Amino acid sequence: MQNALHEPQTVVLFGGTSEIGRAIASELIAPATRTLVLAVRHPDDAHPETFERDGLDVVVERFDATETDTHDAFVRRLAAAHGDLDVAIIAFGQLGDQAEFDAEPARAAEVLTVNYTGAVVVGLAVGGQMRRQGHGRLVVLSSVAGERTRAANHVYGSSKAGLDAFAQGLGDALRPHGVQVTAVRPGFVHTRMTRGMRAAPFATTPRVVGELAADGVRAGRHTVWTPSVLRYVFMVLRHLPRRVFRRLPLG
Numbered sequence: 617m618q619n620a621l622h623e624p625q626t627v628v629l630f631g632g633t634s635e636i637g638r639a640i641a642s643e644l645i646a647p648a649t650r651t652l653v654l655a656v657r658h659p660d661d662a663h664p665e666t667f668e669r670d671g672l673d674v675v676v677e678r679f680d681a682t683e684t685d686t687h688d689a690f691v692r693r694l695a696a697a698h699g700d701l702d703v704a705i706i707a708f709g710q711l712g713d714q715a716e717f718d719a720e721p722a723r724a725a726e727v728l729t730v731n732y733t734g735a736v737v738v739g740l741a742v743g744g745q746m747r748r749q750g751h752g753r754l755v756v757l758s759s760v761a762g763e764r765t766r767a768a769n770h771v772y773g774s775s776k777a778g779l780d781a782f783a784q785g786l787g788d789a790l791r792p793h794g795v796q797v798t799a800v801r802p803g804f805v806h807t808r809m810t811r812g813m814r815a816a817p818f819a820t821t822p823r824v825v826g827e828l829a830a831d832g833v834r835a836g837r838h839t840v841w842t843p844s845v846l847r848y849v850f851m852v853l854r855h856l857p858r859r860v861f862r863r864l865p866l867g
């Protein structure tokens with residue numbers, strides 16, 4: 617249960633090793649926060665000590681986004697163990713390699729399952745839990761790649777387009793029940809996911825994404841662009857004729 621200052625007592629990070637997810641969680645953890653759950657594929661990689669401080673219990677739980685038939689029970693078990701889930705962040709995702717998908721189409725399935733199916737199923741499970749509680753704030757890591765899909769990464773882009781659409785609709789569905797959903801749309805962020813890639817214009821860091829996302833969550837926004845200028849950049853890009861858009865040097 618969050619306190620009168622809307623400080624969460626319990627925060628859950630799905631994709632607990634994500635650099636962006638950890639930056640957002642760090643910003644949303646407050647003095648009143650008692651429990652942080654890091655839901656991760658490989659518990660040995662979770663490094664809970666990064667967050668440890670007096671009065672904060674950092675719990676590591678094994679979680680694989682592809683095991684969709686376990687997500688609802690997982691969320692219910694967290695709520696039974698830790699009480700209301702005040703803030704949840706869905707940060708897991710895979711970029712994949714478009715050239716590999718083109719050569720071997722079946723390889724796209726895992727990326728789609730993680731980025732879309734897994735995120736939707738856990739989003740529904742968390743949404744249901746927050747609805748039963750009558751409050752909660754859910755943060756979903758979308759991407760500008762879903763705002764207008766590009767030739768260079770259209771599998772990833774399409775998964776994020778679907779996830780973003782889901783987050784917007786879920787937010788409207790849960791709003792009357794006191795639950796807020798915030799879709800975060802980063803551009804290029806320097807993390808493990810993009811290591812070795814040429815940075816796109818307006819590239820940023822997990823810390824900046826964390827700060828802007830947390831500000832947006834606290835302000836009650838349904839969508840947060842990081843950096844903020846991308847909102848205006850994509851207002852233009854979204855409406856460019858396809859023949860112009862496909863020639864842009866966007867990577």
Ligand SMILES: NC(=O)c1ccc[n+]([C@@H]2O[C@H](COP(=O)([O-])OP(=O)(O)OC[C@H]3O[C@@H](n4cnc5c(N)ncnc54)[C@H](OP(=O)(O)O)[C@@H]3O)[C@@H](O)[C@H]2O)c1
Pocket residue numbers: 631632633634635636637656657658661679680681682706707708709710711730757758759760801802803804805806807808809810
């Ligand atoms: N970096 C960018 O430029 C950028 C831009 C826009 C949006 N995003 C989105 O932001 C989110 C976080 O990305 P990031 O940059 O922080 O990358 P990251 O550090 O590579 O984090 C990706 C996370 O996804 C987890 N993951 C992958 N497959 C999983 C599975 N089957 N089950 C559970 N967890 C799984 C990874 O866990 P492991 O440690 O086990 O691999 C890791 O925690 C992603 O959704 C990404 O699509 C990133």
